[in-house]
Amino acid sequence: MERVLRSGQFAVTAELNPPDSVDPRDLYEAALVLAGVVDAINTIDSSGANVHMSSLGTSALLIRAGYDVVMQISCRDRNRIALQADLLAASALGVKNVLCITGDDVSAGDQPEAKRVFDFDSMHLLRTARIMRDQGVFLNGRTISVPPRFLLGAVENPFAPPLHWRADRLAKKVDAGADFIQTQYVFDIEVFREFMSRVRDLGLTDRVYILAGVGPLKSPNAAEFMRARIPGVVIPDSLIERMKKTPREHWRKEGIEICIEIIQKVQELEGIAGIHVMAFREEETVAEIIHRVGLYPRSTSAQNPTQSFSEEEVPC
């Protein structure tokens, strides 16, 4: 992924929602659909505060199978000790890209009674990861004999208030250590265009790679649900109306159509380094979208998995 970004090619990443299973083959099955159409797979860290296999676990499994991953690491469930420990473990296991996020609150998930941690915010995590990488020390100054090597990522939501401050927040993340950014779902292209214009004014496109978040709408109800229940997702009424006007049997097609239109508009914007495709457990749809926008095949070899493991190699 780093190679793709640095060479100036249009990068493609996608999110993989791990099946709730300890059989690695279930994970590989889902990942195989994305093989060849993405430069790196985002492994999610119990996003939406719903329990899934940890991103450290899924990342290690996917790396063993030859994938390049972007490992999400969130501040919701771990304090600074655990975060630094996991960063070290991730690098030792071969993780090259880390996405430092604050995380959705526990109240958004399926176990809202949990205690929230939030010892760090995403900027603290970014800066700490950079200190570990560039200075070769933990936050307390203790030396790491072989420091981790990471491309550091962060997220930004151009659609959440205060809109005028979102580019400034991006600048702060770049100062804290972000090398690349993956944005929240882009559905409102006008707001995104304005955000990018401010980002360019601040000179940030020379300092950070920005991947625009995109994804298909499944149905009018799913769109309403995303807008109401997933923190930070903004979908304009016009798109919901468009989905509502579409006959039920064409929902999927129309959702993909909308997503492709958005990708094409995003590609025209100056300073966009790639896209990040998100669709909950819809890997086939993700692959179809990437095919249809002409971003296939990918030129990197990072996504050539060694296919499946033999039985004895599968860690159980």
Place this chain on the structure above:
Amino acid sequence: MSNKLNLKLTNSTGTRLIERIILPLEKISKEVVFDCRMCGQCMLQVTGLTCPMRCPKNLRNGPCGGVRPDGNCEVYPDKPCVWVQGIERAARLPVWRGRIRELQPPVDWQLKDTSSWINWFSGRDAVYPPGWTVED
């Protein structure tokens, strides 16, 4: 060394006379005015006099991506986001306006429930983790 000259703080409250006097004063006044959470490392001057510890995620560097379209909190839909308020107020403040863009260090939880006034005076609130200050 006599207790009077010892500026080193302890976690427990009321161990020294000066703290026994200042702590309740600070606590009462700031809780009433700012809904202060007594983190012991006050940054009200950065946030347009809005206490960031009221944020359920304890964010010290700006709003999260979960702010609702109406400007309310992701966690408490009926309450305004403290950072949306902070950014607006900081812009209206005649002083310290640009400070909201500065990268703030992690919270030192050892200072929780101690007096930020004493910590500011003694310089204890500016003691950052050694690694944090390596780069700057």
